[in-house]
Amino acid sequence: MKSSFRDKMEGTFHQMKGKIKKVAGELSDNPNLEAEGEVEKITGKAQKKIGQVKKVFGK
Numbered sequence: 001m002k003s004s005f006r007d008k009m010e011g012t013f014h015q016m017k018g019k020i021k022k023v024a025g026e027l028s029d030n031p032n033l034e035a036e037g038e039v040e041k042i043t044g045k046a047q048k049k050i051g052q053v054k055k056v057f058g059k
Contacts, residue, residue: 002054002055003051003054004051004052004054004055005051005055006051007047007048007050007051007054008047008048008051008052008055009051010044010047010051011044011045011046011047011048011049011050011051012044012048013044014040014041014043014044014047015040015041015044015045015048016044017037017040017044018037018038018039018040018041018042018043018044019037019041020037021033021034021036021037021040022034022037022038022041023037024037025037
């Protein structure tokens with residue numbers, strides 16, 4: 001599997017996981033879990049973008 005595809009898939013996974021954590025934190029009134037979810041969501045977006053850039057440059 002190409003690293004660009006893997007980065008995009010892992011980025012999407014982390015975005016979904018982060019969104020779930022954020023919602024769980026909101027529902028349980030847990031600001032730490034909510035913040036952790038937001039960080040993971042942003043990290044996932046960055047990883048997805050890295051995959052897109054790798055695809056453009058053929059890596």
